[in-house]
Amino acid sequence: MKLDSHFNLDHTLSCGQIFRWAKANGWWYGIVEGNILKVRQDGDELLYTAYPEYVAEDFIKRYFRLDDDLSNILRRINKDVEINNAIQQFNGLRIVRQSVWSCLISYVCATNASIAVIENMLRNLSEKFGDEIIVNGKAFFSFPKVKKLAKASVNEIKQCKVGYRAQYLSEIAKQVENNPNLLEELRKSDYIELRDELRSLPGVGPKVADCVSLFAFDKLEAFPIDVWIRRVIYQIRGAGIPRTKDGTEKPLTVSEYTELSSFARRHYGLFAGYAQEYLFYYIRSKDR
């Protein structure tokens, strides 16, 4: 497929927004809506194959948000030195359009865990509760379906090394199983309403609600704040992070979260979520 606007597949899949893609021999492998995708970028060509059968170009375009006017978005969010550096370094990074269910479960798992651990949890869940698809003798596992997780016991879910999150996953799965429209209904809501509705789910606080709003509900103004983004925001504002007496960073409170994220929306505007993703990848890559 010919790309008609700028896109960088590596940045998009490496930046930490999505956990189940892996690169091998120059190709990215992922499983999206039960389709195994094999993708590679060669300049302005995006090469892909799908198993077990063909998927339409529009599916790929939609998934990688190739419909976003990225030049315009980057121009609009380019408001300070940090974001400018991030844009220079990672130009072409796009937000991936995830399914609501997998995004929600993924980010509930992601709380208070490192990326390597998150990837393990999601792989374990998929291997235990997802469907197996064999391609060229290699096994892939789809993301667990609602029903499968709703029927599983908390202890079975815990076997996937998700720890105390098992309780939340089980409860969310049961709620969605009992009310299949629960999540899709929320598409009607604007960002603020959606965020607050999501927060009523167990294991979903402000951070997870913002991630799901941004990555699965097209709310590009959502600006998730984690420990890394918090540091950048204070840096941009020329202030220090609140610290305890022993010098360690104070935990982020809900009121501080609210204040910082509304600052970010004022500062970056309607596409603040894109700014967040560029900043996140930038600050983390700088730290290494």
Add this chain to the structure above:
DNA sequence: GTCAGACCTATGCG
């Protein structure tokens, strides 16, 4: 309304 403390687990640091 606000605030510590606890929390599963693997990884990475000293």
Add this chain to the structure above:
DNA sequence: ACGCATAGGTCTG
């Protein structure tokens, strides 16, 4: 080596 803090936070009291 091996104990200890930390990680894309949230919940409880």
